[in-house]
Amino acid sequence: MASTSSFDIVSDFDRQELVNAIDQATREINSRYDLKDTNTTLELGEDAITVSTSSEFTLDAVNTVLQMKASKRNLSLKIFDYGKIESASGNRVRQEIKLKRGIEKDIAKQITKLIKDEFKKVQPSIQGDAVRVSAKSKDELQDIIQRLKQEDLPVALQFTNYR
Structure with a gap:
């Protein structure tokens, strides 16, 4: 796999x-x-x-x-x-x-930094006004979603295109 x-x-x-x-x-x-x-x-x-x-x-x-x-x-x-x-x-x-629509650059950088610091085997990347997160393990992606739901960010987050 x-x-x-x-x-x-x-x-x-x-x-x-x-x-x-x-x-x-x-x-x-x-x-x-x-x-x-x-x-x-x-x-x-x-x-x-x-x-x-x-x-x-x-x-x-x-x-x-x-x-x-x-x-x-x-x-x-x-x-x-x-x-x-x-x-x-x-x-x-x-x-x-x-x-408000879209994730601003500074907030996107904050999200990618948080993901990189806590999840070592994951690749977050900023794509326009969204952040794409890739990993080999679907469990890690689920953990990231749960972790981001706990974080109090100034924007409303949705998680889409889960593949």
């Missing part, structure tokens, strides 16, 4: 689940007594969500609702990168929440 096994470490999210979470959050915001008359809008763009509401207090409540709906749909809260709160026209506030 000389063949090698591998898997990819990526950071991505299911866009349809995000659309569903935003839809559910919008419904709850429109029906909740404390948020009903705030004219709050959640707009999903290509790589960001724009929240517009009446005050910073309601913005905080809207973000809590959005996080709750996202976590119920198995989306990691690490995909949200909250921007600063801006004033909008008519005494309103706006916040842009960027959606």
Whole structure:
């Protein structure tokens, strides 16, 4: 058994689940007594969500609702990168929440260093915004996945292309 096994470490999210979470959050915001008359809008763009509401207090409540709906749909809260709160026209506030995709170079280097330090017979390599890990033993790959799940990294990790 000389063949090698591998898997990819990526950071991505299911866009349809995000659309569903935003839809559910919008419904709850429109029906909740404390948020009903705030004219709050959640707009999903290509790589960001724009929240517009009446005050910073309601913005905080809207973000809590959005996080709750996202976590119920198995989306990691690490995909949200909250921007600063801006004033909008008519005494309103706006916040842009960027959606994080892909593993940045410095985080990818941190992951490969961790793998090289703890698992000697494994070859991690950075490929664009993903990390590919190869080894002769599938058990070692499983151990790496378990070890990375324990690590608290600033991105949501998924493990794909397991061969």
